Amino acid sequence: MISATNFVQLLFSGLAMGAIYALTAKGLFIAHLATARMNFGQGEFLMIAAYLSMALILAGIPVAVSAVVVIAVMGALGWALERFALRPLDRFRSLAGGQYSWVLTTMGVALIIQNVATLVWGKSSQYSPPLFSESRSNVIKVFGVGVFVEELVVIVTALVVVAFFYWFLFRTRQGRGIQAIAFNPEAATLLGVDVRRTVTLVFVLAAVLAGISGILVGPIVTVQPHMGLVFTVKAFAVASLGGFANPLGVLVGALIFGITESFSNYFNSKFGDLIPLIIVLVLLVIKPSGLFGEAKADVR
Amino acid sequence: MSADSQRIWLRNLGYLAAALAILLVPAIANDFHVHLAQTLFYTAIAVIGLNILLGLSGQMSLGQAGFYAIGAYGSALLSSQLGMPLAVSMAAGAFLACLAGLLVGLIALRARGLYLAMATLAFGFIVEIGAQRWTDLTGGTMGIFGIPSLDFGSRSMGKSYFLWVAGALYLGSQIVSDYVFASRYRRNLLALKENESSAQTAGINVPVWRTAVFAVSALAAGMAGVLFTHQSAYINSDAFTLNLTLTLLIATVIGGLGHSYGPIIGTLITLLIAEIIASFYDVSFMIYGIILLTVLLLFPQGAIGLLQKIAGFSRIGTSRKTSQPREPISNSLVATREGREVRGGGPALRIDGLTKRYVGVTALKDVSISVELGTVHALIGPNGAGKSTLINVVSGLYAADAGRIVLGGRDITHLPCHARARLGLARTFQNLQLVPSLSALENVMIGIRRRRGAAADFAAWMTSAHFDQIERGHALLLLQQFGIAHVSDARPEDLPYGHRKLVELARSIAEEPAVMLLDEPIAGLNDEEARQIADVIRRIRNEGTTILLVEHNMDFVMSLSDRVTVLDYGESIAEGTPAEVRSDARVVTAYLGVGLDTEQAKLAIAT
Numbered sequence: 001m002i003s004a005t006n007f008v009q010l011l012f013s014g015l016a017m018g019a020i021y022a023l024t025a026k027g028l029f030i031a032h033l034a035t036a037r038m039n040f041g042q043g044e045f046l047m048i049a050a051y052l053s054m055a056l057i058l059a060g061i062p063v064a065v066s067a068v069v070v071i072a073v074m075g076a077l078g079w080a081l082e083r084f085a086l087r088p089l090d091r092f093r094s095l096a097g098g099q100y101s102w103v104l105t106t107m108g109v110a111l112i113i114q115n116v117a118t119l120v121w122g123k124s125s126q127y128s129p130p131l132f133s134e135s136r137s138n139v140i141k142v143f144g145v146g147v148f149v150e151e152l153v154v155i156v157t158a159l160v161v162v163a164f165f166y167w168f169l170f171r172t173r174q175g176r177g178i179q180a181i182a183f184n185p186e187a188a189t190l191l192g193v194d195v196r197r198t199v200t201l202v203f204v205l206a207a208v209l210a211g212i213s214g215i216l217v218g219p220i221v222t223v224q225p226h227m228g229l230v231f232t233v234k235a236f237a238v239a240s241l242g243g244f245a246n247p248l249g250v251l252v253g254a255l256i257f258g259i260t261e262s263f264s265n266y267f268n269s270k271f272g273d274l275i276p277l278i279i280v281l282v283l284l285v286i287k288p289s290g291l292f293g294e295a296k297a298d299v300r
Numbered sequence: 301m302s303a304d305s306q307r308i309w310l311r312n313l314g315y316l317a318a319a320l321a322i323l324l325v326p327a328i329a330n331d332f333h334v335h336l337a338q339t340l341f342y343t344a345i346a347v348i349g350l351n352i353l354l355g356l357s358g359q360m361s362l363g364q365a366g367f368y369a370i371g372a373y374g375s376a377l378l379s380s381q382l383g384m385p386l387a388v389s390m391a392a393g394a395f396l397a398c399l400a401g402l403l404v405g406l407i408a409l410r411a412r413g414l415y416l417a418m419a420t421l422a423f424g425f426i427v428e429i430g431a432q433r434w435t436d437l438t439g440g441t442m443g444i445f446g447i448p449s450l451d452f453g454s455r456s457m458g459k460s461y462f463l464w465v466a467g468a469l470y471l472g473s474q475i476v477s478d479y480v481f482a483s484r485y486r487r488n489l490l491a492l493k494e495n496e497s498s499a500q501t502a503g504i505n506v507p508v509w510r511t512a513v514f515a516v517s518a519l520a521a522g523m524a525g526v527l528f529t530h531q532s533a534y535i536n537s538d539a540f541t542l543n544l545t546l547t548l549l550i551a552t553v554i555g556g557l558g559h560s561y562g563p564i565i566g567t568l569i570t571l572l573i574a575e576i577i578a579s580f581y582d583v584s585f586m587i588y589g590i591i592l593l594t595v596l597l598l599f600p601q602g603a604i605g606l607l608q609k610i611a612g613f614s615r616i617g618t619s620r621k622t623s624q625p626r627e628p629i630s631n632s633l634v635a636t637r638e639g640r641e642v643r644g645g646g647p648a649l650r651i652d653g654l655t656k657r658y659v660g661v662t663a664l665k666d667v668s669i670s671v672e673l674g675t676v677h678a679l680i681g682p683n684g685a686g687k688s689t690l691i692n693v694v695s696g697l698y699a700a701d702a703g704r705i706v707l708g709g710r711d712i713t714h715l716p717c718h719a720r721a722r723l724g725l726a727r728t729f730q731n732l733q734l735v736p737s738l739s740a741l742e743n744v745m746i747g748i749r750r751r752r753g754a755a756a757d758f759a760a761w762m763t764s765a766h767f768d769q770i771e772r773g774h775a776l777l778l779l780q781q782f783g784i785a786h787v788s789d790a791r792p793e794d795l796p797y798g799h800r801k802l803v804e805l806a807r808s809i810a811e812e813p814a815v816m817l818l819d820e821p822i823a824g825l826n827d828e829e830a831r832q833i834a835d836v837i838r839r840i841r842n843e844g845t846t847i848l849l850v851e852h853n854m855d856f857v858m859s860l861s862d863r864v865t866v867l868d869y870g871e872s873i874a875e876g877t878p879a880e881v882r883s884d885a886r887v888v889t890a891y892l893g894v895g896l897d898t899e900q901a902k903l904a905i906a907t
Contacts, residue, residue, distance in 0.1 A: 032414065040362075040417075085593060092600045100360045101596045103417055104549060108592030111546070115586035229542055233425045236418035270433055277422050284419055285406050 002266070008145040010262045016151035016220060018258020019158030022251050023213040024235040025242070026165055027206030029250050032239070033182045034202040037086060037102045039078075041110025042210050043232030048113050049074050049214025050223045051121055054128035063131050071211050078207025082200050085109050110228060117225040128218030154216045161212055162251055178202055237280040304765035312762070315475060322467030326460035335531075338463050340564075340571055341470035342527035347551045347563035348477045349520025354549075355558035356486055357513045358493030359408055363420035364521045364548050366404075366427035369540035371397040371522030372529040373431065373438055376447045379530075386450055386530065393526040394519055401518020405511035424545055431537035443536025450530035466527050473520065474564065479761050481560040483768070484750065489513060491735045491746050498733035501695055502746045502811065503721035521548075543585075547574075550588065554595050556602030565603045646709055648673040648846035649694070649725075649815045654703035656686075656693050656870075663689040665870040666703070669848075671815065671863075676837060676847045678857045680881075681867035682891060687850040688730055690867070691819045694848070695727045696720045708814055724814030728804045728821060730850075734792040740803045741788035744775035747810030778806040782836065798829040805836065815846045822856055834860055858882065866890065 002010075024046055031038040039045065049070050056066035085105040092101060130138070132153045139146035169175040177198045180188035185195050213231075221227070238257050242249030257276050265272035325337050346368060353359050375393030378384045384392070407419045431438045438444065450465060451458025480486060491499040492506050500506050529535050547570060555566020577587050599606055649671040656664040663686045671677040679687050692698045694705055696717035705713045712720050726747070734743050748771045750757070760767035779785045782802045792800050801821065808816055821837070822830040830853070837860060841847055851857050857864065858878040866874040866881055868890040874881055881887055 036414070038414070040421075085597075088597050089600075092596075099358065099413075100354070100417070101600065103360055103362070104553065104592050105596050107546060108589040108596070111585045111589030111592070115583055115589070118585075119582065229425065233418075233422050237422060240415055240418055271430070274426050274429055277426060281407065281419055281422055281426075284415060285409075 005145050006266070008143060009147060010266055011259060012142070012147045012151050012155070013220075014259035014262030015255060016148075016154045016258070017261065018255040019155045019162075020213050020217050021231075021234050021238045021258055022162060022254030023158050023209050023216070024231055025239040025250050025254055026162065027209035028235055028239045029242075030165075030169070030178065030209075031202050031206045034178045035086075035181075035199055038106075039081060039109075039203070039206055039210075040103050040106040040232060041081075041113060041228065042206070042235055043228030043230065044110035044113045045074060045077065045207055045210035045228075046214040046217065046231050047223070047225065047228040048077075048117055049211040050128060050218040050227075051117055051214075053215040054126065054218050054223055055121075057129050057131075067215050070215055071208055074207045074211030074214075075204045078204040079200060081106065081109055081207065082203035086203070087196075087199075110232075114225050114228060121225070123225060125222035125224040128223050130219045131215070148220070150219050154220060157212075157216060161209070165209075174198070174201060233277065237277055240284060241280050302765070308763070308765045311478075315471065318471055318474075319468075322464060322471065325467070326463055331459065334459050334463055336571060336575070338459075338466050338527075338531055340567055341463070341466040342524045342531070343548070343551070343571070344470050344564045344567040345473045345527075346521040346524035346548055347555070347567050348473050349517035350548055350552045351555075351557065351559075351563045352477065352480060352489070353513055353517035354552060355562070356480070356489035356493065357510065359510065359514065360413070360417040361404075361420040361514070361517065362417055362542070362545055362549075363404065363422075363424035363427070364517070365540050365542065365544035366420075366424040367397040367400055367518040367521035368525035368528070368544060369427050369431055370400050371525030372535055372540070373444075374522075375526045376444050376529045376535055377437070380444060380447045386448060390450075390526045390530070393529070394522040397522020397525065398515050398519040401515040401522075402511060404518070405514030408510050408514050409507045421542075424542060428537070428541050431540050438537060441536050441538060443534055445534055447529055447533045447535065449533045450527075462527075462531060466531075469523060469527070470564075473523075474560070477560045477563070479758050482761060483757060484745070484771075487735075487738060487742050487746050490737055494735050494737060495733050497697060497729070498735065498807075499746070500697070500717040501721055501727050501733075502807065503718050503749070504746075505716075505718045543588075546588065546592075550592055550595075553600075554591070554602055556604030559602070559604040562602055562604050569603060647671055647706075648675075648708060649848060650704075650706040651690075651694065652704040652706065654690070654693060654705065655701045656689055656698060657701050663870050664693065667867065667870070667872045668703075669865050669872065669875070671846055671848050673846055674841060674844055675862035676841050676849060676860050678849045678851060678861035678864045678878075679867060680851070680854075680857055680864060684869075685867040685890075686870040687867055688819055689870075691727060691817050691848075691850060695725060695817055721811065721813075724812075725817070726808035726811040726813035726815075727817035728801075728808050728819060730819040730823065732792075732800050732804050734800060734804060734807075736792055739789050739791060740784070740795060740799070741772065741775050741779065743792065743803055744778055744806045744810050745771050747807040748774055749812070775806070775810060778810055779803070782806055782832070798825050801825060801829070801833070805833065809836075809840060809845075813845060815848065816840070818847060818849045818851075820851055821849065822851060822853055830856060 024042055027042055027045075028038045052070045052073060053066055056069060057063060061069075085108070086102055089101045089105065130150050133149040138149045140149050140152065141147075142152070167175075169178065177188065177193040178201070180191060180193050181195050181198050188198075189195050217231075234257065238254040239250055241257060242251070242253030257280070260276040260279070261273055264275040268275070322341075326334055329337065346364060350361065350364055353361055371393040373393075374396040375386075375389040378389035378392055379386055382389075404420060404423050408416050432440050434440070435442070449458055450462045452461050454461065480489075488499065488504050488509060491502065492504060492509055496506055528539070551566040551570040552563065553566070554569050555562030555564070573587075573591065577584050580587065595602065601608075647670040649669075651667060651669040651671075654664050654667045655662070667686070667690065669677070669679070679690065681687055689698065693700050696712075696715065696719075700713060703713070704711060707720065707723055707725055710723065712723060712725070715723070735746065738746070745768075751770065752760075757767065776785055776788055779788050779802075782805070784799050784802055787795055787799060792803065795803065801824075805818075805821065808818075818837070821833050825833065834856060837847060837849070849857070849861065861878055864874075864876065864878050864881040865872055866884070866887045868886075873886045873890060874884045876884070
């Protein structure tokens with residue numbers, strides 16, 4: 001069956017990937033919360049951040065500095081996405097299919113980013129240098145079992161970022177502004193929330209979260225230009241599993257998803273990564289608002 | 301020959317000319333162009349399906365490549381591995397894709413908008429990965445070789461034969477699409493896209509429509525995939541990635557979303573672009589990305605929209621001008637009721653012990669009302685008394701927590717909204733629920749029942765410009781009787797509020813209901829408009845329709861109603877004739893609070 005050692009290792013790598021999915025999905029969650037739109041190129045944002053981080057570290061720049069640079073670049077990218085690919089669409093809401101134009105414009109941006117990455121770094125998979133330890137295969141003993149240091153640090157970092165994210169959303173003025181426009185943009189305006197700036201902030205935040213995910217994920221998977229779609233799909237799955245309306249649900253959903261995937265990969269190396277996705281699709285049929293979402297009626 | 305029938309004649313001549321053109325392509329084009337035309341035709345079929353799905357029903361699918369792949373692999377494997385004849389394997393492939401569409405449609409049933417986009421994206425991803433890795437079945441990136449070509453055994457004529465089959469299937473799909481855009485299918489799909497509540501209350505079975513349109517778009521994608529398979533006798537998994545879905549979406553929006561001829565134009569443009577940029581393979585994704593952004597941000601109405609702008613039309617093909625009916629069908633507002641009348645001597649609508657709880661609030665507490673046949677029964681009460689909740693529960697938008705609702709002797713408590721509507725229960729909404737992109741007339745037509753099956757209607761559409769004359773005439777007549785026939789082609793947003801209320805009332809009357817639920821029919825109207833509505837209500841009552849009415853305007857209620865029920869905090873506190881209710885002490889207290897001199901209060905409520 002499965003040894004205790006394997007079990008713990010799978011658990012940790014599942015938690016590590018789950019933490020990454022949580023970060024990526026948080027970006028989708030916050031954008032959806034505030035604007036009912038989101039970036040369908042979230043995975044491509046993650047991918048380009050992973051490449052940037054890899055390139056900077058390989059160029060000899062200290063990890064901390066390169067992380068700051070990558071996060072700044074991703075923030076700028078998020079700003080540009082909102083400013084040039086989303087905001088202009090507000091004029092066309094009433095057209096046929098106009099309510100979903102944002103899906104296609106964000107995908108258009110994703111295509112461009114993917115192409116740029118291919119042009120700069122080539123098509124083949126690359127290994128990003130480790131962030132926190134000497135080598136990718138550095139292990140540390142946990143309960144007497146060797147666990148990859150990188151994975152452990154990824155879990156801790158991701159959880160810290162998620163905690164910070166909650167603090168921001170619930171305890172700061174800007175965070176409450178986001179919740180206010182999520183509830184009712186017009187009322188928020190009357191209460192002094194600058195809706196435009198808040199919407200921009202939301203997409204900057206979403207891009208930054210994808211950026212942090214990209215920095216963290218580089219050393220634990222291989223980096224290649226087509227990796228984005230996988231992360232977009234899984235982040236969506238995770239966000240809808242948790243119910244888009246429930247911030248804690250996203251985290252729990254992501255960790256469950258990551259662990260399930262880790263184990264299903266172990267038992268079936270060929271299709272293992274599809275199993276959690278299929279489970280989520282079936283769950284969506286049974287419980288469309290997600291495991292932790294609240295059902296909301298919108299009739300008058 | 302009238303202008304209308306000339307138009308139909310010209311249209312059918314156009315179909316004939318298109319068929320001739322398809323026949324002639326192999327004679328005048330070289331191999332390369334024949335191949336391009338083949339690809340154009342079968343790709344356009346998939347785009348037609350997507351256009352109906354996204355442009356009419358408003359459902360986003362990011363998984364069309366999945367259906368395309370299922371059609372392609374289905375027919376490839378059945379014909380090459382099991383040796384089935386092509387006709388069988390192709391039909392089976394398209395059927396499998398349709399079946400997959402039904403399954404994914406189950407998600408569409410429950411999940412809306414974003415969830416659906418996500419679910420279809422995941423579906424496409426799963427099929428893509430499956431095609432890549434299930435190498436025993438699909439050959440993965442190595443592919444399947446030796447798939448029989450659709451050439452009817454002739455090597456030399458094979459390409460022409462394939463072109464003719466693809467062209468014929470395209471033309472057939474185009475004609476069906478044209479019919480969908482001209483008929484009640486367009487109206488119903490737009491209704492469920494833009495205003496689900498009104499679609500349900502007009503008797504449209506929203507889940508069935510939603511799923512069916514998904515299955516149809518999957519069928520179209522599957523047909524395209526099947527043809528693709530037998531075009532080149534070889535397929536591999538590289539053909540069925542998200543990029544295919546995106547290409548189909550690009551073709552849909554480039555052509556013009558929500559126009560019947562958008563798909564063929566969009567597919568043509570997309571294929572031409574693909575040919576032009578084939579030599580810039582390195583940057584092809586970037587070019588596609590830039591095209592998506594450019595079209596959506598600068599020309600969101602697509603090629604058709606641009607052409608219309610150039611030609612100076614504004615809304616061609618979306619709503620055609622309505623000619624006045626030649627003769628009134630009947631002077632009665634409620635034209636025919638076809639046995640939907642309430643039988644027996646019992647009340648038209650009986651509400652028994654109805655209870656509805658929201659979180660923390662009991663909006664309705666054991667409310668019982670008996671609405672007698674052919675009467676106007678008013679429901680009054682202070683704000684928050686539960687009046688609108690009662691209407692919502694009775695019409696089926698909310699489920700009751702306890703109690704029974706009986707319509708003409710039939711228990712409808714557990715029936716879905718649309719089924720209640722079909723049994724003769726119509727309603728209007730307090731805040732209007734019209735379909736924004738349909739004209740006033742078309743909004744009324746949503747309420748009219750279908751008179752014949754789809755096949756008969758399609759045949760009528762093929763042969764006559766007046767295939768929906770009876771529906772149109774009936775709807776126009778209603779608008780005429782309300783004095784707003786002159787605005788029948790206007791969209792709701794261009795109408796004054798009072799007119800919009802009349803349009804909604806006309807739509808619910810068009811349903812020929814046994815019982816009508818009117819939620820604040822004169823709120824926000826001026827005196828003249830209110831009088832007009834009162835006249836209409838009296839007339840439909842006199843013609844035998846039963847009415848349950850919620851309204852705050854006391855003059856209106858008292859002058860119009862046969863009986864009045866008073867709700868307060870979700871409970872029925874009084875019932876009787878207007879005069880009885882007016883002098884009921886509990887009612888006075890509910891409206892004005894305690895501590896007031898009763899005579900004074902009566903005076904207040906009476907005025």
